[in-house]
Amino acid sequence: MQEHEAQFRNYLKNRGLKLTRSRALILNAAFTMHEHFDAEKLHDLVKHANISLATVYRTLPLLVNAGLIQLAVHSGRRDRFEHILGHPQHVHWLCENCKAVMETDLSSLLPALENEAKALKFDISQISLSIKGLCWKCKADVNESQ
Amino acid sequence: MQEHEAQFRNYLKNRGLKLTRSRALILNAAFTMHEHFDAEKLHDLVKHANISLATVYRTLPLLVNAGLIQLAVHSGRRDRFEHILGHPQHVHWLCENCKAVMETDLSSLLPALENEAKALKFDISQISLSIKGLCWKCKADVNESQ
DNA sequence: AAACTTGTTGCAAATGATTCTCATAATAAG
DNA sequence: CTTATTATGAGAATCATTTGCAACAAGTTT
Numbered sequence: 593m594q595e596h597e598a599q600f601r602n603y604l605k606n607r608g609l610k611l612t613r614s615r616a617l618i619l620n621a622a623f624t625m626h627e628h629f630d631a632e633k634l635h636d637l638v639k640h641a642n643i644s645l646a647t648v649y650r651t652l653p654l655l656v657n658a659g660l661i662q663l664a665v666h667s668g669r670r671d672r673f674e675h676i677l678g679h680p681q682h683v684h685w686l687c688e689n690c691k692a693v694m695e696t697d698l699s700s701l702l703p704a705l706e707n708e709a710k711a712l713k714f715d716i717s718q719i720s721l722s723i724k725g726l727c728w729k730c731k732a733d734v735n736e737s738q
Numbered sequence: 739m740q741e742h743e744a745q746f747r748n749y750l751k752n753r754g755l756k757l758t759r760s761r762a763l764i765l766n767a768a769f770t771m772h773e774h775f776d777a778e779k780l781h782d783l784v785k786h787a788n789i790s791l792a793t794v795y796r797t798l799p800l801l802v803n804a805g806l807i808q809l810a811v812h813s814g815r816r817d818r819f820e821h822i823l824g825h826p827q828h829v830h831w832l833c834e835n836c837k838a839v840m841e842t843d844l845s846s847l848l849p850a851l852e853n854e855a856k857a858l859k860f861d862i863s864q865i866s867l868s869i870k871g872l873c874w875k876c877k878a879d880v881n882e883s884q
Numbered sequence: 885a886a887a888c889t890t891g892t893t894g895c896a897a898a899t900g901a902t903t904c905t906c907a908t909a910a911t912a913a914g
Numbered sequence: 915c916t917t918a919t920t921a922t923g924a925g926a927a928t929c930a931t932t933t934g935c936a937a938c939a940a941g942t943t944t
Binding site for chain 2: 666683685687688694696700701704705708709712713714715716717718719720721722723724725726727728731
Binding site for chain 1: 929931932940
C-alpha cells in the first residue's frame with residue numbers, strides 16, 4: 593500500500609470513519625495529478641466508477657484534514673488543491689496577466705518563520721505563501737507594447 | 739482630501755471612469771474599517787445612503803486594482819479584504835480552532851523574497867503569507883482537555 | 885457468514901456569494 | 915445646459931458548494 597493510502601486509512605480509523613471504495617479512488621486520483629486540481633477535475637477522473645460530484649466534495653475536506661492535500665491558490669471562483677505528501681512546501685508565484693503559476697522552494701524562509709512562531713507560541717500546521725505580480729514573459733510583452 | 743481618495747480619483751481618471759458619490763462612500767467605509775471586512779460588512783456601512791450590494795461588489799475590484807485594498811484571508815466562502823495604504827504588508831496567523839487572525843510584520847522576510855523575485859525576473863505586486871495552525875490559547879485548551 | 889450498527893452514497897433540490905441585465909440616473913466634458 | 919458615457923438599483927441569473935433523504939456498504943459482533 594502506498595504511503596498516502598496508509599495515512600488516510602489511519603486518519604479515518606482514528607475517528608470511526610470508513611475507508612470506502614469511493615474514497616480510495618478519489619485519494620488515488622488526487623495523487624495521480626501532477627498539477628493543481630479542483631473538484632470537477634478530480635470528478636472527471638473517477639466518474640467512470642459512478643462516483644458523484646457530491647462525494648468528491650465530501651471527500652476533499654477529509655483529505656485536507658488528513659494532511660494529504662491543501663488548498664493551493666485562491667484565484668477565480670473555484671477552490672484548487674494540490675497534494676502535499678512528500679512534497680515540500682513551496683511559494684506560489686501567480687502571474688496576474690497570463691495566470692501562470694510558478695513554484696519555488698520555501699525552505700530558505702522556514703527558519704525565520706519558525707522563529708516567529710515560537711515567539712507567538714503558535715503551532716504551525718500549514719504555510720501558504722503566494723505572490724501576485726507579473727512573470728518575466730508578460731513583463732516583456734508589456735514593455736514591447738509601449 | 740485624504741491620500742487614499744486622491745489615489746482613487748487618479749486611478750479612475752486614468753481609465754475614463756467616474757468618481758461617484760457611491761464610490762467615494764464605499765472607499766471611505768473601507769478605510770474606516772480597522773479589521774478585515776467582506777462585501778456585506780461594507781454594505782452595512784453604506785446602505786443608509788441607498789447604495790446597493792451590487793455596487794459594493796462592483797467597486798471592490800476597482801479598489802483592489804487601484805492598490806488600495808487587497809484580499810486578506812481566504813477562509814470560509816466569503817472574500818475578506820483589508821485596506822493597505824500606508825499599512826505595511828504582514829503575515830496572517832490563522833487559528834484553525836478559534837478562527838482568530840493575528841498579524842505580524844513581513845519585513846524580515848522581504849529581502850529573501852525580493853532576491854528570489856529578481857532571480858525569477860518577477861515583478862511583485864502583492865505578497866500574501868498566511869499560516870494556519872493553533873494559537874497559544876487554543877493549544878493550552880487542547881492540552882488541558884487531555 | 886448472517887445480522888447489526890453506523891457511516892456513506894447518489895440524486896436532486898437548496899444555498900449563498902457573486903455577477904449580470906436592463907431601464908433610469910448621475911458625471912464629466914464641451 | 916447638452917451630449918456622450920459610465921454608473922446605479924433592483925432583481926433575476928449563475929455556479930460552485932452543501933444538504934436532505936432513502937438506499938447501500940463497511941466494519942463489528944455474534
